[in-house]
Amino acid sequence: xxxxxxxxxxxxxxxxxxxxxxxxxxxxxxxxxxxxxxxxxxxxxxxxxxxxxxxxxxxxxxxxxxxxxxxxxxxxxxxxxxxxxxxxxxxxxxxxxxxxxxxxxxxxxxxxxxxxxxxxxxxxxxxxxxxxxxxxxxxxxxxx
Numbered sequence: 001x002x003x004x005x006x007x008x009x010x011x012x013x014x015x016x017x018x019x020x021x022x023x024x025x026x027x028x029x030x031x032x033x034x035x036x037x038x039x040x041x042x043x044x045x046x047x048x049x050x051x052x053x054x055x056x057x058x059x060x061x062x063x064x065x066x067x068x069x070x071x072x073x074x075x076x077x078x079x080x081x082x083x084x085x086x087x088x089x090x091x092x093x094x095x096x097x098x099x100x101x102x103x104x105x106x107x108x109x110x111x112x113x114x115x116x117x118x119x120x121x122x123x124x125x126x127x128x129x130x131x132x133x134x135x136x137x138x139x140x141x142x143x144x
Contacts, residue, residue: 002029002032002033005032005086006028006029006032008071009028009032009066009069009071010028012069012070012071013069016069018065022051023051023054023058023059023062024062024065024066026047026050026051026054027043027047027059027062027063027066028066028071030043030046030047031043031066031072031084031085031086032086034085034086035104036102037075037083037084037085037093037102038083038084039081039082039083039084040056040059040060040063040081040082040084041056041081043059043063043084044056044059047059063084067084070087071086071087072084072085072086072087073085073086073087075093075102077095077100077102077131080100083102085104090109091104091105091106091107092104092105092106092107092130092131092132093105093131093132094131094132094133094134095131095132095133095134096133096134096135096136096139097133097134097135098135098136098139099136099138099139101136101138103136110128110130113128114128
């Protein structure tokens with residue numbers, strides 16, 4: 001599954017005339033296989049063993065490039081650091097208010113809400129953002 005993601009990403013770089021550097025490839029591989037919604041610092045810390053010359057600036061610049069190409073999504077939750085995920089089918093997130101852990105969940109697309117907003121606002125709705133906040137089971141067990 002993740003190889004298909006990478007192949008699609010590599011093709012987008014080629015179509016846009018961008019080089020596939022070792023750093024970009026490593027960041028893409030990390031994100032294509034990650035289910036943890038890592039921060040830029042998580043990515044940097046995980047890859048510096050493999051790529052000792054990697055810098056934080058390189059990670060941030062490549063994340064921006066991947067985001068601009070539509071390969072990854074940047075998730076922002078309040079004042080916390082942005083988290084990143086591979087751009088896949090529409091899904092939503094549940095966020096732990098205690099530890100910040102994120103989990104994906106699928107739910108039928110909220111088209112009724114989009115149609116209602118379009119009708120009430122006169123806007124042409126293209127997308128929406130929805131997340132749920134609570135306390136994860138690990139944190140619930142700690143508080144007992």
